[in-house]
Amino acid sequence: MLAKVLLTLSVVLTIGTIGWWIHDSIDYGKLLILSKTAREVIVVERDPLFGQPIKRLELQPGRWLGLFDAAPPFGAVPLCSVWIALGAFGWWLRKRAART
Amino acid sequence: MVRFVCVLCGVLVVTAWAGEKTFVLTNAGKYRNQAQFTSTAPLETIVGTADHFSGEFTLDVAEFKRASGTVTVEVRSMKTGNTTRDGHMHGSDWLDANRYPTITFQLKRLVSPSISREAERTVVKAKAIGDFTLHGATKEITADITITYLERSEKTRAIADGDLALVQASFSVPLAEFGIKGKGTLIGSRVGETITVEATLLGVSK
Numbered sequence: 001m002l003a004k005v006l007l008t009l010s011v012v013l014t015i016g017t018i019g020w021w022i023h024d025s026i027d028y029g030k031l032l033i034l035s036k037t038a039r040e041v042i043v044v045e046r047d048p049l050f051g052q053p054i055k056r057l058e059l060q061p062g063r064w065l066g067l068f069d070a071a072p073p074f075g076a077v078p079l080c081s082v083w084i085a086l087g088a089f090g091w092w093l094r095k096r097a098a099r100t
Numbered sequence: 101m102v103r104f105v106c107v108l109c110g111v112l113v114v115t116a117w118a119g120e121k122t123f124v125l126t127n128a129g130k131y132r133n134q135a136q137f138t139s140t141a142p143l144e145t146i147v148g149t150a151d152h153f154s155g156e157f158t159l160d161v162a163e164f165k166r167a168s169g170t171v172t173v174e175v176r177s178m179k180t181g182n183t184t185r186d187g188h189m190h191g192s193d194w195l196d197a198n199r200y201p202t203i204t205f206q207l208k209r210l211v212s213p214s215i216s217r218e219a220e221r222t223v224v225k226a227k228a229i230g231d232f233t234l235h236g237a238t239k240e241i242t243a244d245i246t247i248t249y250l251e252r253s254e255k256t257r258a259i260a261d262g263d264l265a266l267v268q269a270s271f272s273v274p275l276a277e278f279g280i281k282g283k284g285t286l287i288g289s290r291v292g293e294t295i296t297v298e299a300t301l302l303g304v305s306k
Contacts, residue, residue, distance in 0.1 A: 033144050033290075038181035040147045042136075049255060050248040050266045051221055054300055057136045057149045059181050071184055 003094035010087025014080050017065075021076035024064040035066035035073045119162030121263060123303025125153050125171065128260040135173060135299040137273075139292040146185075146291065150203075152177035157207055157303060159265060161249055164213040164224045171205045171301065193283040195235060204233040210245075222249040228269065237278045243271035252305075263305035270298045 025032045028039060038059035047054045069075035125133055133153040139146040150173045157169025175197040179186055190197040213226035224247040232241040248266040250256050256264050273295045275287060282291055 034182055034185060036181050037183050038179070040181055042147075047266075049259070050250070050264075051218070052223070052246065052248050052266065052268065054266075054268075055136065055298060056132070056134060056300070057147065059149060059179060066182075069184065073184075 003090045003097065006090025006093065007087050010083050010090060013083040014087070017076050017079045017083065021065045021067060028064045032064055032066040033068055035069045035075055036062070036064040038062065039064070119160045120158055120166065121161050121305045122156055122158045123169075123263070123265045123305050124156045125301055126260060126304045128302060128304060129258065131259065131266070131302040133299075133301045135297055137178070137295050137297045139295050141288065141290050141292045143290045146180050148178055148180035148189075150174075150178040153301060156306075157265075157267075159247070159249070161222070161263070164210055164215060164226065164247070167207055167210045167228070169207045171207070172202045173204075175201055175203060188283070194280060200234070200236050204231075205241075205243075206231040206233070208240075211242075220250055220253060220255070223247070224249070232271075232273070234273065234278045235280050239277055241271055241273075243269040245269040260304040265303040265305075267301045267303065268299070269301070270296070272296050 021032070028036060038061050041058045041060055043056045043058060044053050045056070046052070063073070065073070066075040068077055070078055127133055133151060135150045135153075137148050137150070152174040153171060154173075155169060155171040157167065157171065160166040175195050176190055178189060178195070180189065189195055192198070207228055207230040209229050210224075211227040211229060213224050216223050226245055226247070228243045228245045229240065230243070231238050246268045248268075250264045250266075252261075252263050256262070275282070275291075275293060275295065281287070287293055
């Protein structure tokens with residue numbers, strides 16, 4: 001029973017994490033290699049006083065999941081590795097139960 | 101005769117320096133001093149900002165032939181939208197903010213200024229030459245700059261009490277020339293070998 005739960009959990013969490021990364025990448029507007037804690041928004045406005053276009057970069061706070069972060073917040077690949085390891089453990093439990 | 105020569109010299113010196121004004125970097129009204137830096141590498145483009153500026157510069161606002169000054173920015177105010185990466189950027193493998201807490205540009209001169217005057221504005225496009233100090237190394241660099249100068253008026257008073265000079269500059273920083281080696285093989289793959297910088301700075305005359 002535990003093996004089945006672990007295998008199911010592994011599949012669900014792996015697909016969920018990849019889905020989460022894809023969702024965040026779409027929301028952010030580009031494939032996120034590393035997680036983001038702010039979104040870069042470039043604003044260019046023609047300033048009426050100076051008569052010049054003024055470029056400003058705003059970092060809007062938020063949280064978007066990246067792919068490879070090996071430190072907190074962990075990216076999708078390290079997280080999926082944990083979920084897959086969990087599944088492998090479940091698979092091993094199932095094999096062992098089948099042998100006995 | 102000697103008195104005449106002295107007076108003449110004095111007049112010439114005063115005339116020559118009469119157009120010089122000193123501007124202090126100020127965040128005023130909606131105007132915020134900011135630099136944007138971009139690293140373009142095959143695996144990733146990183147865009148960030150720096151905004152803790154200080155310093156002042158002097159301009160000959162009549163002919164824009166003479167210019168000097170120092171602009172300093174705090175390394176720890178540099179942000180890229182990823183707090184972990186910011187920590188690495190400020191760390192000893194990269195900018196080493198503990199040892200080198202600031203980045204400085206010391207303006208030495210303006211080259212080939214092209215001046216256009218329109219209504220109350222004077223717009224100057226020029227090359228600014230100065231010493232750029234980063235990571236403890238100093239190199240002479242050239243920046244493309246646009247200075248928009250406004251004399252004190254009712255309009256400028258809404259921003260700050262003084263003449264205003266908006267400086268927009270862009271230049272490139274080759275990391276290797278400043279002794280920044282980064283970690284492993286990140287430079288060239290995930291971090292560009294050259295960082296492009298665009299800065300918008302507002303100076304208010306003293």
